[in-house]
Structure formats: C-alpha cells, structure tokens
Amino acid sequence: MMDLKYGASREKPREDAAMKRFRGHRVGQFIHWGLYALPAGRWEGKDVEFAAEFLPRVAKIPQHRWEALANDFTLADFDAERWADTAVALGARYMTITTKHHDGFCLWPSAHTDFHMGNTPSGRDVLGELVAAYEARGIDVNFYYSVLDWRHPDWRFTLENDADNLAFARYLDFAMKQLVELAERYPSVKGFWFDGTWDESVKANGWWTWEVERMLKERIPGVVVNSRLRADDFGARHVDSNGLLMGDYESGYERRLPEPWDRSVAAHDWEACMTIPQASWGYHQGPWAQSTLKHPWDVVDMIAHCTSLGGNFLLNFGPRGDGSMAPAEVEIARTVGQWLGVNGEAIYGCGFAEGWEYPGWGYFTQDSSTGQVFAVVTREPASGRIRLELPTGMELVGLQLLGSAGHPFNEHPFKRLAGSVFEVDLGGATSAGPLVFALETGAITGPVAEKE
Numbered sequence: 181m182m183d184l185k186y187g188a189s190r191e192k193p194r195e196d197a198a199m200k201r202f203r204g205h206r207v208g209q210f211i212h213w214g215l216y217a218l219p220a221g222r223w224e225g226k227d228v229e230f231a232a233e234f235l236p237r238v239a240k241i242p243q244h245r246w247e248a249l250a251n252d253f254t255l256a257d258f259d260a261e262r263w264a265d266t267a268v269a270l271g272a273r274y275m276t277i278t279t280k281h282h283d284g285f286c287l288w289p290s291a292h293t294d295f296h297m298g299n300t301p302s303g304r305d306v307l308g309e310l311v312a313a314y315e316a317r318g319i320d321v322n323f324y325y326s327v328l329d330w331r332h333p334d335w336r337f338t339l340e341n342d343a344d345n346l347a348f349a350r351y352l353d354f355a356m357k358q359l360v361e362l363a364e365r366y367p368s369v370k371g372f373w374f375d376g377t378w379d380e381s382v383k384a385n386g387w388w389t390w391e392v393e394r395m396l397k398e399r400i401p402g403v404v405v406n407s408r409l410r411a412d413d414f415g416a417r418h419v420d421s422n423g424l425l426m427g428d429y430e431s432g433y434e435r436r437l438p439e440p441w442d443r444s445v446a447a448h449d450w451e452a453c454m455t456i457p458q459a460s461w462g463y464h465q466g467p468w469a470q471s472t473l474k475h476p477w478d479v480v481d482m483i484a485h486c487t488s489l490g491g492n493f494l495l496n497f498g499p500r501g502d503g504s505m506a507p508a509e510v511e512i513a514r515t516v517g518q519w520l521g522v523n524g525e526a527i528y529g530c531g532f533a534e535g536w537e538y539p540g541w542g543y544f545t546q547d548s549s550t551g552q553v554f555a556v557v558t559r560e561p562a563s564g565r566i567r568l569e570l571p572t573g574m575e576l577v578g579l580q581l582l583g584s585a586g587h588p589f590n591e592h593p594f595k596r597l598a599g600s601v602f603e604v605d606l607g608g609a610t611s612a613g614p615l616v617f618a619l620e621t622g623a624i625t626g627p628v629a630e631k632e
C-alpha cells in the first residue's frame with residue numbers, strides 16, 4: 181500500500197446513522213435547474229440536439245448573451261412546495277439540486293460572484309426555499325456543485341505554466357469559499373454531490389479535493405460526499421492509488437447501471453443517476469429529447485436493479501424556464517410513486533441479497549434489518565412462469581404478492597422443480613406494473629430430489 185496524503189479516509193463503508201439513513205433512502209430526485217432551462221435546448225430558432233445544460237458551449241453563445249438570460253429568470257411559476265410535492269409523489273426520500281452548474285450561475289445569492297439569483301428580477305433564494313419545502317416533508321436535501329466553471333476567469337482545464345497555476349489557485353480558493361458559504365447558509369443539508377472534476381487541473385490538486393471533504397465534514401457532521409469530488413496524490417479519481425474508494429459512495433454510474441448485474445459493486449455504497457429523456461439533464465423542449473422519455477416501468481426496473489446491488493437511484497427532473505415542472509415528468513413520477521406505494525418495502529431499507537443469484541427475470545432484494553427477501557419481477561418471461569433458485573439448502577415455504585392486502589403467506593401457488601429450485605406461475609397475479617413477491621423460506625429438512 182502506498183503512503184497517500186490525499187487518498188481514501190477509510191477502508192470499509194461508513195456505518196454511522198447519517199450514512200445508514202442515506203443508504204436506506206434508495207430513491208432520490210435529482211433536479212437540474214438554471215439559466216439553461218430558459219432556452220431549453222433551442223437557440224436562435226434552432227434545436228441543438230445535445231444536453232440542454234451544455235447549450236452555451238455547443239452553440240458557442242457569447243458570454244454576455246448567456247449572462248443576459250439572468251434578466252429573464254423571473255421564476256414566474258417557481259413554487260418550491262410544488263417541486264417538493266413531486267418528490268413525494270415519486271416516493272423520493274432525498275433530493276439533490278444543482279446549486280451551480282458548469283455555466284457558473286448560482287441558485288443562491290453568493291457573496292463571491294455577481295452571477296447569482298440576487299441579480300435576477302425576483303432576487304429569490306431558490307436554495308433556501310427548496311431546503312425549507314423539502315425538509316418540511318421529511319425529504320433530505322443534497323447539493324450538487326460543479327467544480328468546473330466555464331465563466332470564472334481563473335478556471336483552467338490544464339495547467340501549462342506558472343500563470344495557470346497561480347490563476348487556478350485563485351479559482352480553487354473561490355470555489356472553497358463558495359462551499360463554505362453553502363455549508364454556513366444551509367447547515368441542514370445532508371450531502372454534497374460534486375461534478376466537473378475530470379480535468380487535469382483538478383486532478384493535479386487532489387489536496388484541494390481532500391480539504392473540501394474535510395471542511396464539509398467538520399462543518400456539517402454526518403454529511404455525505406460522493407466519490408466524484410476526489411482525486412488523490414497522483415490524480416487517481418473515485419478510487420485512490422491503493423484501490424480504496426474515496427468519498428462516501430461511488431458515483432460513476434451516470435445514465436448507465438452495472439450491466440447486466442455486476443455483483444462487485446455491492447461491496448461498497450454507490451448511486452446511479454439517470455435522465456428521464458435519453459440524454460438531457462436540463463429541460464430540453466425539442467422532440468430530440470421529448471420523444472425519448474423513459475417508461476415508468478423502465479424506471480422501476482432501474483430502481484430495483486440498483487437496490488438489488490446495494491445502490492441508490494437518483495432520477496433527474498429538469499424544471500422548465502418559468503420554474504414549472506414538466507407535466508410529462510410529473511406523470512412519470514406519479515406512476516413510479518404509486519408502484520413504490522404498493523411495493524416500496526422491497527426497495528426502501530433493502531439491498532443486496534447475499535447468496536441469491538441474478539435470476540434474469542428481475543432482481544432479488546433483501547431488507548437490511550429483517551432479512552426478508554423479495555423477488556421483483558420486471559421482465560416477465562413469455563411463459564408467464566419464473567424459476568426461483570434459492571441458495572442451496574433452502575426451500576420456499578410461502579409466497580405473498582405485495583399489494584394483495586391481508587393475505588397470509590402461501591397465497592400464491594408455486595411448485596418445487598428440484599432441491600432449492602422452484603417454479604412460480606405468475607398467472608392471476610395482478611398489480612399495476614412489475615410484480616413483487618415476499619418470499620418465506622426455510623431450511624430443507626426432509627429428503628428432496630437432488631438439485632438437477
């Protein structure tokens with residue numbers, strides 16, 4: 181093991197109450213909102229078929245024209261209570277909001293820049309209103325912060341000479357001051373989600389990323405920080421040069437999951453974040469985005485996929501320029517939330533079911549407190565039957581379809597094929613969306629046919 185000054189601060193996952201709370205949430209609401217929601221992927225009458233939050237770069241918009249958008253950011257239809265109600269409808273237990281994205285615009289009245297909410301027509305403190313509204317509903321708030329800042333004069337992608345080093349040192353000082361400001365203004369925040377840390381300039385300053393994590397944890401005990409912030413002494417990111425995870429959970433899964441089912445990720449805490457359109461985090465009004473919205477049952481599959489491997493799932497919403505949530509996204513939230521309302525006990529507080537193999541037709545999840553195992557059937561086979569392979573030596577005693585209120589176990593029929601292998605005919609099981617069964621299991625005691 182190398183002796184690292186700025187490597188991982190622990191070898192095992194955190195087991196304190198704050199981390200256990202974050203881990204048990206399983207479902208979060210990501211929100212990308214900023215000036216980019218105003219053009220919403222369209223510039224000078226043309227749709228730019230790329231992520232809406234990248235518009236200033238992709239459409240090469242002059243800085244002064246981008247900054248002028250702040251005058252149109254009136255928040256005419258922004259209502260933090262309505263946003264928080266969408267999170268409740270989704271069944272989200274936490275929310276992560278873009279405090280500052282790559283364009284440098286701040287959703288709070290920062291004392292360290294002029295590019296912020298205070299210099300918009302309403303002057304409202306969007307972060308303050310959101311923290312109040314979400315916490316009033318018992319939903320934890322996390323802050324997304326982009327270290328990358330296209331607007332700041334001292335930002336550097338690479339460090340070619342002393343002048344670059346001096347400028348970037350000023351930039352890191354600015355960013356640290358903003359992070360201290362966020363921690364001081366909003367001390368109830370539960371986590372920081374860092375982005376924009378892939379450039380050489382940041383990788384060459386692993387010490388700063390280590391200092392940021394230390395500062396935040398000193399000021400907000402229990403705060404949770406994602407691995408994407410961190411670079412070590414040698415510029416290694418997420419995982420240090422000794423192979424140890426930095427930060428509190430791995431956050432490399434962006435618009436992808438551990439396919440087809442990579443059990444290695446279950447060894448640590450992790451979170452996947454996902455757009456509702458194919459590839460835009462900010463609201464994009466064009467058919468390029470609006471014709472690619474995910475189906476609610478695909479979202480449920482992703483939630484169960486993450487849970488089955490011990491990870492959280494952060495579903496992104498891109499509110500429109502006036503502050504209203506996009507109706508199509510609210511509808512998806514409602515449908516997923518209704519499913520979670522019936523089947524959430526297989527998700528919240530659940531994780532990897534040790535000893536249970538990937539079944540292909542869905543996922544096994546296990547309640548981390550009770551040990552109860554669930555089968556989440558998201559890919560029903562054409563036969564209408566699923567094969568349940570239990571860990572060797574175990575047998576199926578009973579099956580209960582979640583949502584079939586009041587019935588004891590044994591409610592749903594099954595038959596043994598051999599040993600610990602059972603077959604369930606899904607016929608007759610009805611539920612809106614993917615079926616979930618609670619499994620009652622026991623040790624095989626009597627003689628049974630050997631496993632085939």
Ligand SMILES: Cc1ccc([C@@H]2N[C@@H](C)[C@@H](O)[C@H]2O)cc1
Pocket residue numbers: 212231233375434453461
């Ligand atoms: C190449 C690339 C850079 C940054 C991103 C940002 N990370 C996501 C979480 C969004 O914030 C997106 O703008 C996506 C792709």
